[in-house]
Amino acid sequence: xxxxxxxxxxxxxxxxxxxxxxxxxxxxxxxxxxxxxxxxxxxxxxxxxxxxxxxxxxxxxxxxxxxxxxxxxxxxxxxxxxxxxxxxx
Amino acid sequence: xxxxxxxxxxxxxxxxxxxxxxxxxxxxxxxxxxxxxxxxxxxxxxxxxxxxxxxxxxxxxxxxxxxxxxxxxxxxxxxxxxxxxxxxxxxxxxxxxxxxxxxxxxxxxxxxxxxxxxxxxxxxxxxxxxxxxxxxxxxxxxxxxxxxxxxxxxxxxxxxxxxxxxxxxxxxxxxxxxxxxxxxxxxxxxxxxxxxxxxxxxxxxxxxxxxxxxxxxxxxxxxxxxxxxxxxxxxxxxxxxxxxxxxxxxxxxxxxxxxxxxxxxxxxxxxxxxxxxxxxxxxx
Numbered sequence: 001x002x003x004x005x006x007x008x009x010x011x012x013x014x015x016x017x018x019x020x021x022x023x024x025x026x027x028x029x030x031x032x033x034x035x036x037x038x039x040x041x042x043x044x045x046x047x048x049x050x051x052x053x054x055x056x057x058x059x060x061x062x063x064x065x066x067x068x069x070x071x072x073x074x075x076x077x078x079x080x081x082x083x084x085x086x087x088x089x
Numbered sequence: 090x091x092x093x094x095x096x097x098x099x100x101x102x103x104x105x106x107x108x109x110x111x112x113x114x115x116x117x118x119x120x121x122x123x124x125x126x127x128x129x130x131x132x133x134x135x136x137x138x139x140x141x142x143x144x145x146x147x148x149x150x151x152x153x154x155x156x157x158x159x160x161x162x163x164x165x166x167x168x169x170x171x172x173x174x175x176x177x178x179x180x181x182x183x184x185x186x187x188x189x190x191x192x193x194x195x196x197x198x199x200x201x202x203x204x205x206x207x208x209x210x211x212x213x214x215x216x217x218x219x220x221x222x223x224x225x226x227x228x229x230x231x232x233x234x235x236x237x238x239x240x241x242x243x244x245x246x247x248x249x250x251x252x253x254x255x256x257x258x259x260x261x262x263x264x265x266x267x268x269x270x271x272x273x274x275x276x277x278x279x280x281x282x283x284x285x286x287x288x289x290x291x292x293x294x295x296x297x298x299x300x301x302x303x304x305x306x307x308x309x310x311x312x313x314x315x316x317x318x319x320x321x322x323x324x325x326x327x328x329x330x331x332x333x334x335x336x337x338x339x340x341x342x343x344x345x346x347x348x349x350x351x352x353x354x355x356x357x358x359x360x361x362x363x364x365x366x367x368x369x370x371x372x373x
């Protein structure tokens with residue numbers, strides 16, 4: 001029983017790690033592309049909500065530090081990929 | 090048993106007299122006190138729009154643009170009272186809820202679990218509706234584009250008689266470079282309400298618009314916007330009645346309907362009142 005639980009926990013951890021890496025890769029790609037596309041633009045795009053205001057780099061930092069906002073972004077990325085893989089809703 | 094019981098015949102006479110009296114009363118014209126009616130019931134098609142603007146840089150630099158966009162849409166259809174920027178104080182909101190008596194309350198600004206914010210005299214966020222005065226939303230429909238309020242204030246207001254409350258149950262994100270996409274999705278709820286559709290139609294329409302925008306921004310490689318739209322979509326919450334309406338139904342003009350209007354087979358009560366290009370010559 002303990003072995004089964006251990007295997008299950010390992011599986012969850014591995015999936016969470018993959019999701020995090022995937023999110024970091026996607027946001028990193030966007031950051032590179034946006035940097036190339038909007039070079040010379042007045043301001044870098046920011047995500048704002050209530051008192052929070054983050055650039056793409058800062059959101060990547062939130063994901064890396066595994067904060068609540070970072071986890072929200074990872075979840076949204078998982079849902080986004082799932083929805084698009086299913087052809088949307 | 091009483092000493093003097095009226096005879097059955099006398100009882101019948103009294104009964105008939107009562108019936109006659111009621112019938113005579115009913116024939117009298119009924120005087121409706123409209124002032125009383127307007128005070129007691131929120132006014133259909135009256136919209137109170139609340140959109141403050143705090144010191145930059147702030148979320149409200151962008152949210153006020155979303156509110157302006159909604160005002161441009163709704164102003165020609167409904168009677169809209171717009172409390173913009175410094176006018177959006179708690180005192181003004183409470184005054185307009187009482188005097189303007191709107192059926193629909195729309196809000197764009199910061200929010201907390203138990204409050205939605207407006208502007209204080211010192212240009213700082215100030216709660217305009219919170220759990221202390223949420224009973225003022227009684228018999229009204231509230232639609233807010235702000236953080237968190239649908240998780241606390243929404244259920245509280247509905248518990249105190251608010252017909253329906255639409256908002257977000259967690260942070261509402263926007264991305265500055267593509268912020269109009271966020272307002273276009275969120276505004277769908279109250280745009281549909283102004284057009285006469287019910288709260289469920291508005292909610293579904295907003296979700297569909299979110300899905301379209303998510304697919305579009307993913308397809309052009311803007312993952313940053315797509316992810317934040319996805320978060321907002323999943324947080325949009327409808328509390329209370331799903332069938333509540335706030336305005337009379339408006340019919341958008343469709344080609345077969347337009348033909349029938351031209352042939353005078355149906356009345357010209359369609360919206361928007363515009364001619365299709367093909368018919369321009371006929372009227373010149």
